Amino acid sequence: MKDHATLAEEFIKDEARTNWHDETLWFVRQKRDKAAHGLPEWEQLREWASQIKNHTLSNMDRYLEEFEKNALANGIRVHWAATAEEHNRIIHDIIKKNGITRIVKSKSMLTEECHLNHYLEEQGVEVVDTDLGERIVQFRHEPPSHIVLPAIHLKKQDVSDTFHKHLHTEKGNNDPTYLTRAARVHLREKFIASELAITGVNFAVAETGGFVVCTNEGNADMGTHAANVHIACMGFEKLIPKASHLSVFLRLLARSATGQPVTTYSSHFHKPKPGQEMHIVIVDNGRSNILGKPDFRNALKCIRCAACFNTCPVYRRSGGFSYHTAVAGPIGSILNPNFDPKKYSDLPFASSLCGSCSNVCPVKIDIHDQLWKWRQALTKAGYVPLMKKIMMKGMAFVLGRPALYRFSGASARWVLRYMPFMVKFKINPWYKQREMPAPPKQSFREWYIQNKKK
Amino acid sequence: MVYSKQKEMSSRDKIFSAIRKNKPEPVPFAEPDASVVISYPDLFEQFKTVLTAIGGSCIEVSSAAEANKLIAELEKGAYVIDTTADYPENLASLSPGLLASVDTAIIRGLTAVAENGSIWVTEKEMVNRLLPFIAQQLILVIHEKDIVPTMHQAYEKITINETGFGVFIAGPSKTADIEQSLVIGAHGPCGMRAVVIKN
Numbered sequence: 001m002k003d004h005a006t007l008a009e010e011f012i013k014d015e016a017r018t019n020w021h022d023e024t025l026w027f028v029r030q031k032r033d034k035a036a037h038g039l040p041e042w043e044q045l046r047e048w049a050s051q052i053k054n055h056t057l058s059n060m061d062r063y064l065e066e067f068e069k070n071a072l073a074n075g076i077r078v079h080w081a082a083t084a085e086e087h088n089r090i091i092h093d094i095i096k097k098n099g100i101t102r103i104v105k106s107k108s109m110l111t112e113e114c115h116l117n118h119y120l121e122e123q124g125v126e127v128v129d130t131d132l133g134e135r136i137v138q139f140r141h142e143p144p145s146h147i148v149l150p151a152i153h154l155k156k157q158d159v160s161d162t163f164h165k166h167l168h169t170e171k172g173n174n175d176p177t178y179l180t181r182a183a184r185v186h187l188r189e190k191f192i193a194s195e196l197a198i199t200g201v202n203f204a205v206a207e208t209g210g211f212v213v214c215t216n217e218g219n220a221d222m223g224t225h226a227a228n229v230h231i232a233c234m235g236f237e238k239l240i241p242k243a244s245h246l247s248v249f250l251r252l253l254a255r256s257a258t259g260q261p262v263t264t265y266s267s268h269f270h271k272p273k274p275g276q277e278m279h280i281v282i283v284d285n286g287r288s289n290i291l292g293k294p295d296f297r298n299a300l301k302c303i304r305c306a307a308c309f310n311t312c313p314v315y316r317r318s319g320g321f322s323y324h325t326a327v328a329g330p331i332g333s334i335l336n337p338n339f340d341p342k343k344y345s346d347l348p349f350a351s352s353l354c355g356s357c358s359n360v361c362p363v364k365i366d367i368h369d370q371l372w373k374w375r376q377a378l379t380k381a382g383y384v385p386l387m388k389k390i391m392m393k394g395m396a397f398v399l400g401r402p403a404l405y406r407f408s409g410a411s412a413r414w415v416l417r418y419m420p421f422m423v424k425f426k427i428n429p430w431y432k433q434r435e436m437p438a439p440p441k442q443s444f445r446e447w448y449i450q451n452k453k454k
Numbered sequence: 455m456v457y458s459k460q461k462e463m464s465s466r467d468k469i470f471s472a473i474r475k476n477k478p479e480p481v482p483f484a485e486p487d488a489s490v491v492i493s494y495p496d497l498f499e500q501f502k503t504v505l506t507a508i509g510g511s512c513i514e515v516s517s518a519a520e521a522n523k524l525i526a527e528l529e530k531g532a533y534v535i536d537t538t539a540d541y542p543e544n545l546a547s548l549s550p551g552l553l554a555s556v557d558t559a560i561i562r563g564l565t566a567v568a569e570n571g572s573i574w575v576t577e578k579e580m581v582n583r584l585l586p587f588i589a590q591q592l593i594l595v596i597h598e599k600d601i602v603p604t605m606h607q608a609y610e611k612i613t614i615n616e617t618g619f620g621v622f623i624a625g626p627s628k629t630a631d632i633e634q635s636l637v638i639g640a641h642g643p644c645g646m647r648a649v650v651i652k653n
Contacts, residue, residue, distance in 0.1 A: 024634055039569075041491045051483035058481040061473045074615070080466035132640060133631035149631065156633045176635035187641055191588075192550040208615040218587045218627040218642030225584035225619075226550040236469070243614045247605035248486050250622075251569075261504055261570035262605075262624050265587075265642075271618030273583055274546070284469045292476030 001324075003346035005429075008318035011153075012433055021153065022316040028149075029310040031259025032360065039251070048248045050364035053301035056239055057291065063206040063239050064282070070209025071280060074271045079281045084114035087283045091116065091198065091231055092123055094279060098229055100195045106213070106220035107131040108200025109147050109304055110233050110283060112326035116198075127198070128190045130219040132183050139166045145320030147327060148257050148306040153319050187219070197223030201234035201280070202303070203249055207242045210270035211280065214253060214263040221267055230272065231279045235287055237300040249303060252362035256305040290338045295373050299334050301363040308357035308367055314350050323347060330357035334370040337378060345383035348374035406445065413439040488606035497568045497601040498650065505571035509638050510625035510646040521595055521649050525560055528593075532557035537581050538595055545581045553582065559589035559643075563596040563623075565611050566648070569604045572624035573648060577617040586623060592643040594623065597651045 012018045036042045056063055068078050081087035087110075095103065103120075105111065105127050117127050117138075129138045133150035137143065139162050144150030151159065156174040163169040169182045199220045204211040211232055213220045224230045240249065254260040272278035291297050309315050309329035320328040325336050325344065333347035348371045357367040378384055379392075398405050416439035430436070442450075463471075494500040502512040515521045522539065535541055535556050542548065561580050563573035573594045580586050586594075602608050614620055627642030638644060 028634070039492055044490060048484065048486045051481070054481040055483035058478045060477055061470055064470070064473070074618075080464070080469055082465040082468050086465060130641070131631070132629045136631065149634070151631055152634075154633075156635070159632050176632040177637050179632055180629060180637040180640065184639065184641055188554060188588075191641065192554055205614070210615055216627070217629050217640035219640070221587040221621070222584070222641050225582075225587065236473075244486065244606075244609045246614070247488075247609045251605050258630075260508065262567075262572050262622065264508075264624050264626070264628060266572070266622040266624075268614045268620045269618075270615045270620075273577075273618065282469075284465075284472065288469060288472035288476055291473060291478075294478070297478065 001343065004318065004322050004324075004350040005346070007322035007324060008350075009432065011319040011322055012317065017155065018317060018319075020155070021319060024152065025310045025316045028258060029307070029360070032256055032307055032310065033259075035255035035259040035261065039255075045248055045252055046362055046364050049252055049303075049362055050301065052240060052245050052248065053363050054298075056241060057237070057297065057300055060236065060239070060291065063241055064236060066206040067204055067209055067239055068282075070207070072209070074209045075278065076209065076272070077277065077279045079279060081281055081283045081285070084283070084285045087114045087233065087281055087285065088116050088119040090281050091233075092120060092125070094229065094231060094277075095120070095125055095196060098196070098277075100229065101125070102190075102193050102195045103127045103198065104130050104190055104194040104196075104219075104223040104227070105198040106200065106215060106223055107134055107150070108198065108233050109327055110200060110235050111198065112144065114233075114283070114285065116233075128187075128194075130187055130190065130217075130223055131215070132180065132187075132217060132219075135183060135187065136162060139163075143321075143326065145328070146306060146309055147304055147329075148309075153321065188222070191219075191222040191226050194223055194227045196229040196231065197227040198231045198233065199224060201232050201238050202253065203246060204234055204239045204280075205241075205243050205246065206239055208270060210268055211238075212246060212250075213267045213269065214250070214265065215267075216260075216264045218265050221265055224269070225273065228275065229277045229279070230269075231281060232269070233281045233283065235283050235285070237287055237302075253303055253305055256307040256360065256362040286339050290335075293338070295377075296334065296338060296370055298365050299331065299338075299367075299370060301365055302331050302335070303363055304331075305362055307360040307362065311356045311360050313352060313354065313356070318350065323350070330367045330371065331365070334365075334367060334374060337374050341378060341381060342383050345378045348372075348378060349384075349388070406443070409443050413443070486606060488604070488610065491604050491606055492569065493603050494568050497603060498598055498652075500568040500603075501566055501571060501601050501648075501650075504569065505625060505648055508571050508625040509628060509636075510571060510648060513647055513649045514652055515649060516652055518651055521651055525593060525649065529558050529560075532591075534558045534560065535585060535589070536560040537579060537585070538562045541581065545585070548582055550584055550588065553584050553588045556585070556589045558591040558593060559585045560593045560595065561586055563594040563648070564600065565608050566596045566601040566650075567603075567605060567608050567622070568601055570624055572622040574608065574612050574620060574622050576620040583619050586621070587627075587642045589643055590645075592623070592626070592646045593649060594646070595649045595651065598653060601650075
């Protein structure tokens, strides 16, 4: 199992691409800022959203009961899955029962978390992902590298090559409009023929027993309204109490995600169309366990906007695949250790703890605090590599002794100046893929003492 | 055997019992207050500006009759399904394959939102749920008086479960999944126009 640092090393080998990735996501972050600053009540919206989510989490059983009752009354079939395996099995059973072979799926991070496509493939069932980015990565047998922009790790020539191979587009035609049109023709055929559509859920409303799905492409709607069976999959934390609360979340979601004022389609499903079956699968898969951890339960407020991805200096320069999980980025780094602390013990360290993630989070999750708490919890539990532990202990030893600290700093500056070969060698992780800084002439302390006297 | 009589706990029970055991103490919350949010001096202008910025367009007319005349001219020769006027009796059950050849769908919108250029449409007005998504072009007809400032006022005005399906539509279908280049017309309409009937 390769860790974040090793996988990131592979990603940044291509410097031009890394820079493009970094700048493109930063551009998305800037669009988010512009959208947020356009609303004087932005901070109030975040506060409302955070409070509604905290309140819902603290009354989750009551609201789930209310949702179930109302959804059943609407004619929606409600299923409960304690684990990812059960979620996959429920969906496979519905497929088998109806003798279905043509299946389309719009974006759902939960189905990624449960590895639904892989499971169904093993049962001989093919699922066509219909979000353009997801279809691209599906052709390439890759997972999405970003929860909102699944193919952000790819350049248009990569997409062109992939489409040439699978959709027989012109070789070397990299025009995004041309490529999107080709996917449109291909996917509209899939929609028209589909018998079953799987979607995620952005928000489920307890009061009305319905749910909301947001897309820009219209792929969730094309699938669900064409098919005779609709299965919506949700983690139970997607629930909110009332319809009026949707205003707060829909105002925050797209602005935080891409800087749009709202997604093109915000679809509210309450009843199946005549002759249609509508199912909802409500999944736990470790969430109730997170609910019991005061330090970490807050992460269940997440609405999957990916603002924390786009702002993160580590994500932008290391790419989604370096997180080796369905939900990457800062939020993934605090969610995944809950599911498997050993496998994901590297993720809370893939951060500079700059706190930018917490600042942009539309539901005020204390992401960087949790990253820091996870580092302690994982170290305590013995999941942190010995070398890192020794380094940290050594660091603490030096930092706790001012005289030793001053001596170490002076030595480092002296070495950098007179014996750079001592640090500029391959084994030093700080020298990998970067230049060592020029040594300052004096330390801050020396400068301060000198200048205080003036 | 006592144990054999015990029914195995269902997943539903398991989930509920874990949630009840683990949930925190009840946390109170403040209901959102629409009176403290942004307002716009001219709702129509704001709506038009945003809708244009997100790839849609806005046509002003003075009456419903003028709207009909304008639409008839615009869509001459095209395969149009107009649910605001006469439409095929079997529209509700029309197959996806047939709907895929519709050039233009014309549907009445109930509420428009100035802050984001979206229009609320329900199953009742669209007749067939697939129609507004599968048509190559979409025209939504709204009255200026039905434009509200923000989503807060929109949710006060609409009832989301009045019909089985409702949707806020903001502009044409779009994607930026290839190198973040915006392409209008992903799977759904390549163009979306709002016809706004003034007063």
